[in-house]
Amino acid sequence: MDRYPEGEHKVKVELTVNGKDITADVEDRTLLVHFLRDVADLTATNIGCETTSCGACTVLLDGDSVKSCTVLAAQADGRSVTTIEGLASDAGEMHPVQQAFHEQHGLQCGYCTPGMVMAIVSLLRENPSPTEAEVRQGLEGNICRCTGYHNIVKAALAAAEASQ
Amino acid sequence: MSILGTRVIRTEDPRLLTSGGVYVDDLREPDLAGAVRATFVRSTAAHALITGIDTSAALEAPGVVAVLTAADMADLPAPPPPEPLPDDAPPPEGPNPMGGVWQEPLLAVDRVRYVGEPVAIVLTDGTYSGEDVAELVSVDYEPLPAVPSIEAALADESLLFPDAGTNVCVKGGRPIGDDSIFDGCEVIVEGDVVNQRVAALPMEGRATAAVFKDGKLTVWTSSQNAQLARLILTAIGLPPDAIRVVAPDVGGGFGAKIGVDREQIIVAWAAKHTGRPVRWAETRNENLMAMTQGRAQLHHIKLGGDREGHIKAYRLDVVQDSGAYSRMGGFLPMLTNLMAPGVYDIPAVEANYTAVVTNGTPIAAYRGAGRPEAAATIERVVDWYAAEAGVDPALVRRLNFIQKEQFPFVTKTGAPYDTGDYEAALDKVLAAAGYNELRVEQRRRIDAGETRLLGIGLASYVEITAADGAAGETAKVEVHDDGTATVYTGSSAHGQGHHTAYAMIVTEELGIPMDKVEVIHGDTDLIPDGVGTYASRSLQLGGSAVHTAAIEVKEEAAKKAAELFEAAESDVVLDTETGTWHIAGDPDKSLSWSQVAAAAEAGLIVANVRFTADRPTFPFGTQLSLVEVDVETGKVTLLRHVTADDAGPVLNPLLFEGQRHGGIAQGAAQALVEEILYDADGNPLTATLMDYGAITAAELPSFELLTSETPTTVNPLGVKGIGEAGTIGATPAVHNAVIDAVSHLGVRHIDMPMTPERVWTAIQKASTR
């Protein structure tokens, strides 16, 4: 197969990001989050740690929330990624979770927000009517330092209700 | 209909939620094209002499552009010596680093004093190769005995700065007298209270990008004040007008991003030194070792009172761990001393402080900066005294509050409290929490022998905001001939929502709708003069500046409108509902802002203001924490958190509540799960987010926030600062709640954080009375 150029620690990665096909030769060790930020030029997804603890880098991989800092770009080859930049409709209408964050003041500095929003999008897909406890438990992998989570939880519950 | 006081959702949000914020590492500035990536080589020893740095292997690595050490920085101007002080002068109390014998270098020269201290900087073409090359730099260390704690520092056996002759860098406050202030006290509480070292932990670490082109240095940096950053950056040998600093979106600061840090000065210097643009963003591990941290005080306390609950005397002796380099002299413990008696009218108060250096990360401001430590201790000790005296802790507070009629009130420590109604805040919280019912349920569980017991913790607090009110804040307000307005503010938001708040002020005064008001901050080319966002100062100083400037714009515009109407200025009226100018009693004739501005010079009406306050303000409140303690394991669950946090009239309840929520979470986190730890050799044990216990949504309840608005007379908006108050009240509320749950077993005090093992151990050690 011609996917692995010899001896240069490089790999060809083809994936779909927010509906757009992107192909690039990258170092084997390239993390998906860097592929998104530096190759796909989508910088909304942020990096907050290197121990898979903070969740700032959360995106959807084939519809499931994953921490993109702990996925190699090569592992995502052939798959589909959604970042916060791909949530709003083509007409620019915000996704219910984005809208809820806005209405409930679910963000302050905004750094954890893309990961937090994507984590909630995934949570609501799996559990469309969560209780507050289920939302809080479901966000155990996402750290925020500004909001105290109160309004993030409100936003998740409001988005769930708006989507019923 | 006033817009002030209404829940306006943020103008900042749509961009942040759709295309994302643009933080330093997101920048795609043309001037940064082809930038090299900076990676630091950091000390792996807590205390050691550097006997050699071998960069040869690193220099041969692919993709390397430069490997620089202190030796390459020899051409920098020496830092100015500290101002000489007369012998009897009080120690410097401003937040300035101590220089002279305590001087902190940029890159370490011949000695390292904390694990993580920057020793060399590697510049590479690619981001990924940075760590590869940094690993190849070989540093030889000759270890020195570590000073990993306050106790070790005070022993003065191993000195971090031999030329200083001691590890004690500053002392202040009033000398502690004899014990006569406690004479006649029927109940005395004495002991040590630890306010442990915590990490500031903004979600975005430190990041800086710099380019030196055509004699001008441009630095984009994650900072709480670009203007101060610029001043600090003159250390690389450029005058301020050759430096432009831009603070783009900033992912949290909490005090640790005031100005710029030494790595950022080094990055800026590297850009000048190499002529290449340089980009740097630290990893979380670096952030947890080398971004300034908070708290780290040891308190020796003694409190005395009678058996009915009246406090007679309080002594607070503070030892401040400054970390390896004293960034703020005695400033933090000086504030702790100032706020020592809290909300109480205590007849005799003694407070003093000693600051030492240790082989740990330097300590600087962190949400509350000296005041949380004061509140955490007085509130803890009041509960401790209440338990010893056998008096309900709410009653003890009530008996000792400074009364509403006593304001303005100067405390025994010299703090000039402006306004307050401490009892009303307490009453509100007790009622909303159902305090009496909670005590009944608490008792029921104990009597039934249940193992999951309730704890109820109170904290009545007061704090000082805009302590540097005299420095003030700047605002320039412009109305353009297209009817839009621009606000240039010296404030520097990093999540607070100033763009929304300040636009609301302009809309209120000028009637220009929010979507036509743009707020700009954080660029020294556009706002050369500004102070910044910290100390909960922005709304009261920055907002007051915007308010004042808007009024000046209105007055200028009135003159112009009068000219256009050919009427007397006193007959001209602005209808802020529609944003139009009229002659009183003649509704048919109207002028828009656009028309008025177009008639002004250069089609612009502008006012430039620096607002200063002659005094700080003192927000206050009561917080109640309800916890459940599993006495078999010591595990604590936070059940409820009820607060009344009073910072005067609320401009935007949404923003106001958000600040309280975030503050409460950080305060509760210190009480429950967070602590920076070192081993006996000074090696950090909590330098990743796996080991450092940042609190998550799963540990916290939703908060119950009550309204309380007691204005100040210090500024035209009547507002105080809310940014840090939530944190200040939450820590002792949670701390007290946990101990309250097991006080019937004889437990009187447990140091923070209340880890399960700590709580369980305290239960084991206590005996029932």
Next chain:
Amino acid sequence: MIPPSFTYARATSVDEALALAAEHGEDAKYLAGGQSLLPLMKLRFAAPAVLIDLGHVTELSYVRDEGTYVAIGALTRHHDVATSELLLADVPLLARTAEAVGDPQIRHRGTIGGSVAHADAAADLPATLLALDATFVVKGPSGTRSVPAAEFFKGIFETALEPGELLTEIQVPKPAKPAAWSFQKFNKRAIDFAMVGVAVQGTSVALINMGSTPLRAAAVESALASGASIADAAQLAAEGTNAGSDIHASKAYREHLARVLVRRALEEASARA
């Protein structure tokens, strides 16, 4: 933050994976979900020269009813184990344990085989599989063999897997019904690894983080078999263990937790039966 350089190789079948492992020898490591290996590499605690990505070996992702036991493909994600209707009905202890691993994002990527092969003493699944007397099917250059859970975990990050061998299937005997089971995970924060944990299935009691491997609480099991009460049996929970002391808990406290959690687990299991 950045892993050291390596060569990425991809397998699309078990045979291809084994062939790549044989080709690269000890320079290579298998990459399953990556939720344990990649963090180690990012901190530069692990630096394999070759990573063999198993993400496309779809033949190893399944949860199958085999009558007396449930067969789980090694590359089945934690999320799928946690939500499997079959496991929720027939082996709820396993589904519950998978639900407790990490956070939702980690559960979408991490695999049961990856967790077992990684063998972190503080991990949840190895102890539960030990309590369930699971068998691990291992394929290697010399063929296929089955290893009982009791013989699989050798030490911290050390298993019975020989170089090049691949864990392909986990076989879990279906417990008798009504099932008496309980999973207790004690931590300071929801996201933390277990300070101490307990998995109970019937009369089997396994401990998390009380030694360098998951351990069966043999003294407790013996006591129960001899007719001891739950309270008395639980007092023996720390016997034969070797808990560590670290920044999260001391050895003595862990031993105390083991006693409390074993008692609670046995009580909960008994209430379920």
